[in-house]
Amino acid sequence: MQSLLDEIAAEALADPNPGSVASYIPELAGIDPHQFGIAVALANGEVYSAGHAEVPFSIQSVSKVFALALALGRVGDQIWRRVGREPSGLSFDSILLLEREDGIPRNPFINAGALVATDSYLAGSQPREALGELLRFIRAAADDERIHINERVAASEIETGHRNFSLAHYLASYGNLQASVEKVLGTYCHQCAVEMTCRQLALAGRFLVDAPRMPGLVSVERRRRINALMMTCGHYDGSGDFAFRVGMPGKSGVGGGILVISPSRAAIAVWSPGLNRYGNSKLGTEAMERFAHRTGWSVF
Ligand code: DON
Numbered sequence: 001m002q003s004l005l006d007e008i009a010a011e012a013l014a015d016p017n018p019g020s021v022a023s024y025i026p027e028l029a030g031i032d033p034h035q036f037g038i039a040v041a042l043a044n045g046e047v048y049s050a051g052h053a054e055v056p057f058s059i060q061s062v063s064k065v066f067a068l069a070l071a072l073g074r075v076g077d078q079i080w081r082r083v084g085r086e087p088s089g090l091s092f093d094s095i096l097l098l099e100r101e102d103g104i105p106r107n108p109f110i111n112a113g114a115l116v117a118t119d120s121y122l123a124g125s126q127p128r129e130a131l132g133e134l135l136r137f138i139r140a141a142a143d144d145e146r147i148h149i150n151e152r153v154a155a156s157e158i159e160t161g162h163r164n165f166s167l168a169h170y171l172a173s174y175g176n177l178q179a180s181v182e183k184v185l186g187t188y189c190h191q192c193a194v195e196m197t198c199r200q201l202a203l204a205g206r207f208l209v210d211a212p213r214m215p216g217l218v219s220v221e222r223r224r225r226i227n228a229l230m231m232t233c234g235h236y237d238g239s240g241d242f243a244f245r246v247g248m249p250g251k252s253g254v255g256g257g258i259l260v261i262s263p264s265r266a267a268i269a270v271w272s273p274g275l276n277r278y279g280n281s282k283l284g285t286e287a288m289e290r291f292a293h294r295t296g297w298s299v300f
Pocket of ligand 1: 059060061062092093157164189192252253254255278280
């Protein structure tokens with residue numbers, strides 16, 4: 001495994017075209033795209049990594065996986081009355097279907113659906129408490145107390161988050177938010193601003209792996225369902241392409257991270273800040289395609 005990761009990291013770092021870094025969150029716009037890290041946390045407890053696997057990055061939408069798990073823990077299957085389970089075929093921040101579909105977002109991984117998940121785990125508590133709970137969940141999953149929120153990234157996104165505010169107001173107009181738009185957005189932007197290294201993210205992803213020594217933070221049924229949603233909706237309008245190329249459930253973030261699950265074997269985290277046209281890590285996706293090809297870990 002180590003030599004495979006070393007080879008994949010070397011190939012990625014030699015690529016002259018790493019894609020372009022997201023610029024709509026000013027605090028993330030200045031990051032050097034020529035970085036690449038990968039880490040694999042195996043079901044037997046071994047962890048392998050290569051490249052910039054110890055560099056912290058903003059997990060952004062990868063946080064939606066932890067948020068969904070927490071929301072399900074808080075409100076259970078009630079959440080499915082407020083958010084669907086189908087791919088949207090549209091970009092992560094699209095507002096288009098919300099009007100046609102009466103304020104019910106297609107799935108919990110597009111921004112509109114993630115705002116409903118955040119509202120669900122807020123469930124009447126204050127943002128500080130809810131975020132404390134989210135961090136406790138992530139730290140327990142990774143077995144690492146150092147994982148934290150980058151306040152500057154959160155503030156930067158709140159300042160410029162007109163599209164997310166629009167989505168939240170739109171949801172509220174349909175009665176699909178319980179907390180105020182300000183509280184939901186403040187909590188959501190802090191959730192997205194969690195920072196982790198590839199190594200920490202791979203370890204945190206183990207709660208989605210079906211093996212005896214993994215952190216048992218969600219039931220077997222929920223773990224399967226979260227993996228199913230990652231496969232069908234985890235890369236927005238690029239979900240079909242990721243399933244086609246990689247064949248494993250994955251959740252991407254605009255910070256360039258991707259969490260990928262090999263359901264009975266391992267959690268894999270890959271990071272490179274340059275993005276492809278869907279807003280998902282370009283080198284990260286290409287590296288996962290190579291990884292899946294070389295390991296034969298596609299679920300199909
Ligand atoms: O809400 C946003 O726009 C960001 N905090 C997260 C978006 C994101 O990561 C999309 N993923 N590729």
